Amino acid sequence: MKRLLTPGPTPVSPEVAAAMAAPLVYHRAPAFKEVVLRVRENLRWVFQTKGEAIFLTCSGSGAMEGAVANTLNRGDLAITIRAGKFGERWANICKAYGVQTHNIDIEWGKAVTVEQVKKALDENPKARAVMVQASETSTGVAHPVKEIAALVKSRPDTLCVVDGISALGVMNLPMDEWGIDVLVGGSQKAFALPPGLAFAAVSAKAQSFMEKSDLPKFYFSFTKEIASQSKGETAWTPAISLVMGLDAALNGMKAEGLEKLFGRHKTMANATRAGVKAMGLELFAPDSPSDSVTAIKAPGIDGQAIVKDMRDRHGITIAGGQDALKGKIFRLSHMGHVDRFDVLTALAASGDVCTRLGARLDVAKGLAASEAVFNAQN
Amino acid sequence: MKRLLTPGPTPVSPEVAAAMAAPLVYHRAPAFKEVVLRVRENLRWVFQTKGEAIFLTCSGSGAMEGAVANTLNRGDLAITIRAGKFGERWANICKAYGVQTHNIDIEWGKAVTVEQVKKALDENPKARAVMVQASETSTGVAHPVKEIAALVKSRPDTLCVVDGISALGVMNLPMDEWGIDVLVGGSQKAFALPPGLAFAAVSAKAQSFMEKSDLPKFYFSFTKEIASQSKGETAWTPAISLVMGLDAALNGMKAEGLEKLFGRHKTMANATRAGVKAMGLELFAPDSPSDSVTAIKAPGIDGQAIVKDMRDRHGITIAGGQDALKGKIFRLSHMGHVDRFDVLTALAASGDVCTRLGARLDVAKGLAASEAVFNAQN
Numbered sequence: 001m002k003r004l005l006t007p008g009p010t011p012v013s014p015e016v017a018a019a020m021a022a023p024l025v026y027h028r029a030p031a032f033k034e035v036v037l038r039v040r041e042n043l044r045w046v047f048q049t050k051g052e053a054i055f056l057t058c059s060g061s062g063a064m065e066g067a068v069a070n071t072l073n074r075g076d077l078a079i080t081i082r083a084g085k086f087g088e089r090w091a092n093i094c095k096a097y098g099v100q101t102h103n104i105d106i107e108w109g110k111a112v113t114v115e116q117v118k119k120a121l122d123e124n125p126k127a128r129a130v131m132v133q134a135s136e137t138s139t140g141v142a143h144p145v146k147e148i149a150a151l152v153k154s155r156p157d158t159l160c161v162v163d164g165i166s167a168l169g170v171m172n173l174p175m176d177e178w179g180i181d182v183l184v185g186g187s188q189k190a191f192a193l194p195p196g197l198a199f200a201a202v203s204a205k206a207q208s209f210m211e212k213s214d215l216p217k218f219y220f221s222f223t224k225e226i227a228s229q230s231k232g233e234t235a236w237t238p239a240i241s242l243v244m245g246l247d248a249a250l251n252g253m254k255a256e257g258l259e260k261l262f263g264r265h266k267t268m269a270n271a272t273r274a275g276v277k278a279m280g281l282e283l284f285a286p287d288s289p290s291d292s293v294t295a296i297k298a299p300g301i302d303g304q305a306i307v308k309d310m311r312d313r314h315g316i317t318i319a320g321g322q323d324a325l326k327g328k329i330f331r332l333s334h335m336g337h338v339d340r341f342d343v344l345t346a347l348a349a350s351g352d353v354c355t356r357l358g359a360r361l362d363v364a365k366g367l368a369a370s371e372a373v374f375n376a377q378n
Numbered sequence: 379m380k381r382l383l384t385p386g387p388t389p390v391s392p393e394v395a396a397a398m399a400a401p402l403v404y405h406r407a408p409a410f411k412e413v414v415l416r417v418r419e420n421l422r423w424v425f426q427t428k429g430e431a432i433f434l435t436c437s438g439s440g441a442m443e444g445a446v447a448n449t450l451n452r453g454d455l456a457i458t459i460r461a462g463k464f465g466e467r468w469a470n471i472c473k474a475y476g477v478q479t480h481n482i483d484i485e486w487g488k489a490v491t492v493e494q495v496k497k498a499l500d501e502n503p504k505a506r507a508v509m510v511q512a513s514e515t516s517t518g519v520a521h522p523v524k525e526i527a528a529l530v531k532s533r534p535d536t537l538c539v540v541d542g543i544s545a546l547g548v549m550n551l552p553m554d555e556w557g558i559d560v561l562v563g564g565s566q567k568a569f570a571l572p573p574g575l576a577f578a579a580v581s582a583k584a585q586s587f588m589e590k591s592d593l594p595k596f597y598f599s600f601t602k603e604i605a606s607q608s609k610g611e612t613a614w615t616p617a618i619s620l621v622m623g624l625d626a627a628l629n630g631m632k633a634e635g636l637e638k639l640f641g642r643h644k645t646m647a648n649a650t651r652a653g654v655k656a657m658g659l660e661l662f663a664p665d666s667p668s669d670s671v672t673a674i675k676a677p678g679i680d681g682q683a684i685v686k687d688m689r690d691r692h693g694i695t696i697a698g699g700q701d702a703l704k705g706k707i708f709r710l711s712h713m714g715h716v717d718r719f720d721v722l723t724a725l726a727a728s729g730d731v732c733t734r735l736g737a738r739l740d741v742a743k744g745l746a747a748s749e750a751v752f753n754a755q756n
Contacts, residue, residue: 059615096596196617218474239574
């Protein structure tokens with residue numbers, strides 16, 4: 001038995017798999033036009049925006065690049081929160097485009113504080129954007145996006161640009177209400193699709209930046225894609241089978257409703273954290289944890305061995321640490337098409353593997369603590 | 379009964395569909411590494427190159443953008459062959475990146491001549507690239523790539539950049555032998571995959587240009603992708619399910635062999651053209667036709683009505699004309715997972731529809747002429 005519990009890709013639901021396996025529809029046929037228009041409306045619903053929302057055929061990093069290339073100008077200054085691999089990505093994209101960055105470097109495993117962002121904004125009044133992750137997948141940290149957006153909202157010349165790739169559909173990110181200007185998503189996280197599609201939504205303020213942006217863009221032109229998708233078309237040939245899957249995934253999310261969707265993820269995250277702690281493991285990011293993925297310190301053993309043994313002994317694929325965290329943590333995902341029994345499985349298997357590798361844990365206590373969280377919900 | 383006979387997407391084979399429908403593999407797992415390494419070698423085989431070949435998660439236009447952004451510099455001059463919608467795309471991408479273009483404008487439906495390219499090169503000795511389509515999908519024309527590459531080969535400061543999106547796997551494009559420097563492909567054509575993956579291969583000469591290129595690139599960085607894929611990894615999360623399908627598709631192409639693959643497509647193209655002419659229809663591009671798709675003049679009736687009636691009456695999706703050719707032509711694809719009976723079907727159905735719309739055709743004569751081509755092969 002094989003199980004996939006990585007923080008992207010996440011398991012694909014049977015409904016989505018069936019939609020993707022259907023014979024291809026021509027992307028210029030009337031039947032596909034209807035799909036594009038419905039997907040567009042449903043993306044707006046997930047993004048909680050009256051602004052524009054589009055899908056792109058690329059992985060999340062492509063939409064992040066689009067967020068930079070479509071809104072900024074050569075020589076602009078952007079404030080980036082570098083608190084993990086994906087925070088670094090914002091800075092790297094800016095660098096590739098000749099956008100200067102003021103980087104707020106945060107110890108991996110911690111969240112940026114609102115005060116740090118306020119200070120950076122005060123010291124860099126010309127900053128054209130603040131770029132942050134709602135959920136930093138590499139460390140399992142959630143940044144205070146609501147408060148950061150509030151700081152930026154009052155500044156007419158600054159955008160709040162949020163990577164919501166592993167947060168959308170997991171955590172409440174009401175784009176319009178909070179004042180997020182660019183929000184980026186990816187298909188292989190809470191949407192429970194294979195990778196290959198990314199999403200982007202832009203506020204009216206971001207659209208005014210887009211009109212003046214002078215950075216080169218072609219494939220990732222948001223303007224071209226918005227114009228096309230508002231007519232039910234796409235600027236370029238889209239990943240048709242993934243779009244059909246997206247349509248099914250969004251229908252499923254709508255049927256569940258945002259409140260239940262976020263509630264389910266919060267409970268799974270709480271249960272994972274409770275279980276981890278009760279069995280004697282330590283959370284890597286205890287203070288501001290993401291509800292998408294839980295990062296756990298390898299208990300005096302090699303984190304890569306945990307990942308390997310989870311796969312070899314139990315057929316469960318999880319993620320280890322990346323870059324500086326390689327071997328030091330392992331990560332259990334609880335987003336997308338997963339439920340309480342997947343959480344139980346992840347805890348039981350990782351507890352077993354860590355024990356076999358020499359850690360002294362009380363796995364049964366962990367499982368009981370996790371179940372108690374779920375039972376308290378019912 | 380529904381049939382797909384558009385020049386991208388093309389029908390997906392059952393083997394490829396099964397590979398894509400399997401549960402997702404984690405893209406950082408050892409099992410996926412093997413797939414990436416095998417795909418890389420097999421792409422080199424299709425591209426007929428000892429140079430580097432990569433896949434990208436995007437549609438073909440993304441790889442075209444990558445061809446420009448990775449090799450050229452701001453202010454460079456490129457010669458583009460604008461003989462259709464995709465020729466225009468080369469010029470549009472250059473424009474987006476501040477690359478000057480000398481555009482050889484060709485009447486849609488005609489191929490560029492070698493003399494025209496030679497003249498442009500002689501008049502623009504500083505041109506850093508010549509950009510052309512091996513098969514211009516919008517008009518059904520094949521350009522003389524072999525001869526153009528030969529002209530460019532002797533010029534150390536000029537690259538031959540070829541869009542082979544609808545040509546790779548259809549027509550012989552021996553990259554190294556002919557001296558093509560950048561060759562771009564797409565998944566939804568002869569590879570018979572859904573759209574969502576593109577391919578690019580680069581010669582040693584192109585790689586020396588890449589080292590000096592100053593245009594912004596991040597997601598489409600060929601250098602980063604080559605470094606990753608040569609280790610069995612990818613720079614960004616790839617469209618995993620499509621990559622699994624690509625692996626299956628390439629295995630199928632290898633089993634058939636390049637000679638048979640090209641021969642099958644040539645015969646289908648010849649049979650289509652013979653059938654079209656014999657029933658009394660007129661080829662839109664009789665002089666230098668592509669073996670991927672046959673463009674046919676709408677016989678005194680609205681070409682869009684032919685497309686619509688093909689779909690509504692016979693369940694067959696074909697493509698009409700694009701932009702200036704809208705309503706004037708219709709296009710029958712014969713690439714990928716199709717065979718002689720698909721050609722027969724396309725001819726019978728389009729002959730029937732044109733007749734019902736008022737054209738005077740001898741459809742039976744067309745079918746007989748088409749069958750005669752196939753029978754002569756056996």
